[in-house]
Amino acid sequence: MNDVPGATSSSGVVVHLNDSDPAKHAAVLRNVSNLIDALEPETKIELVVHGPAISLLLPGSPHSETVRALQHRGLAVDACQNTLRGEHILPDRLIPDTVVVPSGIAHLVIRQREGWAYLHP
Amino acid sequence: MNDVPGATSSSGVVVHLNDSDPAKHAAVLRNVSNLIDALEPETKIELVVHGPAISLLLPGSPHSETVRALQHRGLAVDACQNTLRGEHILPDRLIPDTVVVPSGIAHLVIRQREGWAYLHP
Amino acid sequence: MNDVPGATSSSGVVVHLNDSDPAKHAAVLRNVSNLIDALEPETKIELVVHGPAISLLLPGSPHSETVRALQHRGLAVDACQNTLRGEHILPDRLIPDTVVVPSGIAHLVIRQREGWAYLHP
Numbered sequence: 001m002n003d004v005p006g007a008t009s010s011s012g013v014v015v016h017l018n019d020s021d022p023a024k025h026a027a028v029l030r031n032v033s034n035l036i037d038a039l040e041p042e043t044k045i046e047l048v049v050h051g052p053a054i055s056l057l058l059p060g061s062p063h064s065e066t067v068r069a070l071q072h073r074g075l076a077v078d079a080c081q082n083t084l085r086g087e088h089i090l091p092d093r094l095i096p097d098t099v100v101v102p103s104g105i106a107h108l109v110i111r112q113r114e115g116w117a118y119l120h121p
Numbered sequence: 122m123n124d125v126p127g128a129t130s131s132s133g134v135v136v137h138l139n140d141s142d143p144a145k146h147a148a149v150l151r152n153v154s155n156l157i158d159a160l161e162p163e164t165k166i167e168l169v170v171h172g173p174a175i176s177l178l179l180p181g182s183p184h185s186e187t188v189r190a191l192q193h194r195g196l197a198v199d200a201c202q203n204t205l206r207g208e209h210i211l212p213d214r215l216i217p218d219t220v221v222v223p224s225g226i227a228h229l230v231i232r233q234r235e236g237w238a239y240l241h242p
Numbered sequence: 243m244n245d246v247p248g249a250t251s252s253s254g255v256v257v258h259l260n261d262s263d264p265a266k267h268a269a270v271l272r273n274v275s276n277l278i279d280a281l282e283p284e285t286k287i288e289l290v291v292h293g294p295a296i297s298l299l300l301p302g303s304p305h306s307e308t309v310r311a312l313q314h315r316g317l318a319v320d321a322c323q324n325t326l327r328g329e330h331i332l333p334d335r336l337i338p339d340t341v342v343v344p345s346g347i348a349h350l351v352i353r354q355r356e357g358w359a360y361l362h363p
Contacts, residue, residue: 011355013351016240016241016242018148018242027260027293031293031347034324034345034347034348035345035347035348035351037345038344038345038347038348039348039351051148051152051242082155102159103155103156103158103159105152105155105156105159105240105242106155106156106159106160108238108240109134109156109160109238109240112238112239113132113238117350117351117354117355117360118238118239118240118354118360119258119347119350119351119360119362120240120241120242120258120362121258121260121293121347137361137362137363139269139363172269172273172363203276223280224276224277224279224280226273226276226277226280226361226363227276227277227280227281229359229361230255230277230281230359230361233359233360234253234359239359239360239361241361241362
């Protein structure tokens with residue numbers, strides 16, 4: 001796919017998660033796992049978590065082990081600072097290696113401008 | 122970001138809204154507000170409303186004041202003509218300054234072809 | 243729109259469907275029908291079905307006639323092999339002319355890299 005104009009095999013993918021439902025979290029994490037399996041190893045994949053989905057990254061999340069395992073396979077996990085502020089959540093309560101971005105929703109735009117694909121499963 | 126091929130800092134963003142739930146409307150309007158805060162002032166942002174989401178733009182919508190305030194901050198609001206026709210809604214019942222587009226779903230494609238980012242929160 | 247950099251009137255559209263709800267299926271198929279009506283005849287439109295949405299393509303789906311009619315109007319329908327394997331579904335049970343792609347979620351990325359627009363109604 002290297003000859004596609006405006007895209008290379010190393011273009012990234014942003015995955016949008018803003019749902020509070022743990023069953024939805026599980027489905028999206030399965031999707032991310034399938035993405036990692038299917039795309040080239042150098043493809044950057046970022047899961048952008050904002051709004052009520054922030055529960056995925058907090059203590060007590062039923063999926064924290066799965067998130068950690070995906071991080072070890074290369075997934076970057078971003079949390080929205082606007083959400084953290086609004087919910088009075090300190091960043092050090094989040095799953096380790098989470099990156100805090102100023103605005104989750106704006107980050108999804110910035111990545112698309114950089115040529116990344118967008119998915120909202 | 123002006124050196125990203127095919128994108129400039131003034132590329133726009135289309136936001137897709139087709140849900141009837143007023144709580145979802147409130148969340149999406151918060152997202153739009155955060156986008157306006159986070160992106161460059163010249164960034165065009167369009168909220169494309171179709172299907173059951175059209176209630177957001179009708180008299181009795183609990184969020185009409187919020188929509189008006191976002192319009193004053195630069196948000197463009199589009200309503201889908203297919204939806205208006207299917208629901209027998211006259212355009213003059215919509216929140217002022219709403220732009221009627223022939224097809225909301227096609228408009229989201231046209232904007233992406235023009236290099237705009239797409240979000241469906 | 244042929245003068246938009248990086249896009250042509252023949253760029254395609256991928257439509258993402260991963261919801262199990264037949265009412266949602268009906269709404270998305272209406273959206274696809276409106277897309278076909280609104281965009282240029284040469285525009286490629288692909289409906290990518292994965293996860294619990296696979297029921298749309300199985301015997302007993304209340305919308306199989308609608309899917310067939312849209313296929314006759316040019317819609318391509320893709321089913322996710324990961325989903326078929328996980329649900330123990332043989333491809334020959336799917337609506338005729340469905341194309342099986344290795345990973346539905348990755349296919350949505352591949353098409354965006356090729357310059358296609360993405361919609362998740």
